[in-house]
Amino acid sequence: xxxxxxxxxRALNRSRPAAPAAPPPVGAPAxxxxxxxxxxCTGGLSLLVLVPLLVAxxxxxxxxxxxxxxxxxxxxxxxxxxxxxxxxxxTRASIRQHPWAAIYVxxxxxxxxxxxxxxxxxTDVPISALLTISSGYLxxxxxxxxxxxxxxxxxxxxxxxxxxxxxxxxxxLFILTAWHVVWFFYxxxxxxxxxxxxxxxxxGLTAVALxxxxxxxxxxxxxxxxxxxxxxxxxxxxIFVWYATMARVGLPALFIVQIAHAIQYLIFPFRxxxxxxxxxxxxxxxxxxSLYLAGYLVALLAGSILAGIALPLGAMAVVxxxxxxxxxxxxxxxxxAFFNIHHYFTDGVVWKLRDPAVREDLFGHLKR
Numbered sequence: 032x033x034x035x036x037x038x039x040x041r042a043l044n045r046s047r048p049a050a051p052a053a054p055p056p057v058g059a060p061a062x063x064x065x066x067x068x069x070x071x072c073t074g075g076l077s078l079l080v081l082v083p084l085l086v087a088x089x090x091x092x093x094x095x096x097x098x099x100x101x102x103x104x105x106x107x108x109x110x111x112x113x114x115x116x117x118x119x120x121x122t123r124a125s126i127r128q129h130p131w132a133a134i135y136v137x138x139x140x141x142x143x144x145x146x147x148x149x150x151x152x153x154t155d156v157p158i159s160a161l162l163t164i165s166s167g168y169l170x171x172x173x174x175x176x177x178x179x180x181x182x183x184x185x186x187x188x189x190x191x192x193x194x195x196x197x198x199x200x201x202x203x204l205f206i207l208t209a210w211h212v213v214w215f216f217y218x219x220x221x222x223x224x225x226x227x228x229x230x231x232x233x234x235g236l237t238a239v240a241l242x243x244x245x246x247x248x249x250x251x252x253x254x255x256x257x258x259x260x261x262x263x264x265x266x267x268x269x270i271f272v273w274y275a276t277m278a279r280v281g282l283p284a285l286f287i288v289q290i291a292h293a294i295q296y297l298i299f300p301f302r303x304x305x306x307x308x309x310x311x312x313x314x315x316x317x318x319x320x321s322l323y324l325a326g327y328l329v330a331l332l333a334g335s336i337l338a339g340i341a342l343p344l345g346a347m348a349v350v351x352x353x354x355x356x357x358x359x360x361x362x363x364x365x366x367x368a369f370f371n372i373h374h375y376f377t378d379g380v381v382w383k384l385r386d387p388a389v390r391e392d393l394f395g396h397l398k399r
Contacts, residue, residue, distance in 0.1 A: 061187040061188065072294050073184075076291070077269050077272070078272055092283045092287055105338070105339035106339075109338050110297065110334075111297050111300075118300055119377055129380050131376075137369075137373050144369050149354065161364075163219075166219070169375070180295065181267055190257065193254065197247070199250070203243040207270060214277060240271075273288045306392050309396070343362050343363035346366060347360065
């Protein structure tokens, strides 16, 4: 059976799917944007950057100046947060439909961040706990999104994974999830506990993950009589390369990996926005639809620029004046934890194909 829910965080691990709005017309590419753009965004671009760096043995991820690199990250990473929030907060009905993502979780996170900032005058335990939760959740988020891409594009190809294939491929990603979590603790908590044996063991186990995933793809090929589309392979290959880069370089590798992850995500909310706009302005000239979409992209970029200027430096200045320098320094970490954890949770809520509205929003263009 095909997966039933497009969950870019928990990623299609249900039993039987709800079908897309309609199959694409004969000869039309079943794609989110186009086969080429899909392939480039879901892993191809990151492979073009990271594979040469790995082959060359480079451990310096500073490809441009520090300031330019920070702005590149903000202008790519922040839009993927804002696009996710657009999915939740676009209407009152959407907020009522997802109260945990829209209200309860951000309220709980905001309170936790405030406590952590105030407590930092005497202890760093609360802010460290928030950052640890964020980093552990990130491992599930990365591998879950990779699976979501794989399941989506085999589904669009008309040959979704069956149960055994899905278990093998997802099993390989579960191993990588465990590796990512241990990698974080190995680097971040080495002064408290020696995780070297566990880290080395899980690093070796990634070879088993590679074999499991290849076995899943091989069984899929034998059953369907055709190789899975490149767009299904690329996210799986890419996350192995991402983690190989993180293993070699350490925490600085997350800069490029996070950008690759954001690019991987952005084509999906863009397709939703495009389908909604086309549907709501069906009688309007094509130029009006294009103008609206241009406004959507400009709004994402403008919001990202404002966030990059105001957060965290502006907030740090306010808190520093209010309760002291040490809490002001911690504000940046608190803001990062808030956005990251909230985004991971939101992403796991809104992308559900069992919801007919989500199916129409994501796949509505395939029936035309």
